[in-house]
Every structure is written in structure tokens, then in C-alpha cells.
Amino acid sequence: GNSVTQMEGPVTLSEEAFLTINCTYTATGYPSLFWYVQYPGEGLQLLLKATKADDKGSNKGFEATYRKETTSFHLEKGSVQVSDSAVYFCALTLYSGGGADGLTFGKGTHLIIQP
């Protein structure tokens, strides 16, 4: 079956530190990959996505590259801010079209940024 594995949290960093949240996946086909973010008191929001190998998704200073050879989609940001504190979810879908039908999520990584 399909699954997503993320690094366990919470991850605590100081402001302006470099961030990496690891995500690896197993899938029976060629998935589209996503990172969702949930800020306190809000719903999940799509942060970025990549639909094929070697694609790089980016948004709000965050980046993730679809690595087929290592089945990974690690999330990175060069300099984090307190406002980045949230829970981050890696996800995949095997549905075509790059949409979000049938998402499989990881457990989520709670990121805490200290001033």
C-alpha cells in the first residue's frame, strides 16, 4: 500500500535557523507529492506540491524537490521565522491531474520556532 513517513516532532529551532523536515514515501505508482501546513486554530493549507520526478515545489521561502531515486520529498527553508511555527504534513496521491483526491498523509511534524 501507500504510505508516508515523516520525522517525528516536535522540532524546535531558533529564529533564522535552517530547516529540514524529512519525508519519504512508498507508493504503488507514480504519486504527486504535497506539503500541507496547519497553523494554530486553522485548517490545513496547501504549502507546495510537485507532480513528477525532479520537480521542485516552492512557496513562502519553503522548497521541496521530488526525488524518485530516494523516494523523498524533504521540506527545507533557509531562514525560519516565529510565524512558521505550525504542524507540517507530507502527503501523496496517485490520482492524476495534480489534484488532491485520495490523499495519504504522514503523521505530521510539529515545528516550534523560538525568537
Add this chain to the structure above:
Amino acid sequence: EAGVTQFPSHSVIEKGQTVTLRCDPISGHDNLYWYRRVMGKEIKFLLHFVKESKQDESGMPNNRFLAERTGGTYSTLKVQPAELEDSGVYFCASSQQGEKLFFGSGTQLSVL
């Protein structure tokens, strides 16, 4: 434009009671999904509506869960009778076909 809204935001009930969760999707979105996150575990897919029809309900855990979407607008998810393991956050999401998914802020259900 209003987002996906869920009601209530929190619900605390006793084992054996009934609870009904409601989701109002974004107007015009045919696709409506229910997901659940049990504490410390993945967000799991429960079911998918296209308009008023159940497209995929493979994630529904058992027959104590009943989801409806009469008229293809809002949806309800009823748990009857609730058990301790039903505790978690229930998320609703909506989308147009193949487009970005919009999530509600979830209902935190605690079964005591």
C-alpha cells in the same frame, strides 16, 4: 469568499452517546472529503462525496459512522454509539475536480 466551515469546533461526549459533526464546503465545490486524525497518528481518509453521492467510503472505520450529504451541499458525519477510540480531530475538505483542496479547521472530538 467563505472557506470550509465545521461545527462544532470541539465536542466532549461520553462513551455510548451520539455525536453529529457538520461540514459546510465552499459554495460550488462538488467534492467533499472527511478525514480523521487520531492523536499521534496519520490523517486518515474516511470518505469522499461528489455532490450528494458517495464516491469512495473505503476509509469509514465501521458501521457506527454514517455520513450524509443531502442535496449536495453541507455534509454531516454521525457517530452512534461513540467509542473511546473515536476520539480525534475530524477534518472536512472540499474542492473542484482536480483542483486545490481546501480544509476546514476541524472538529476535536473527545469521547470519555
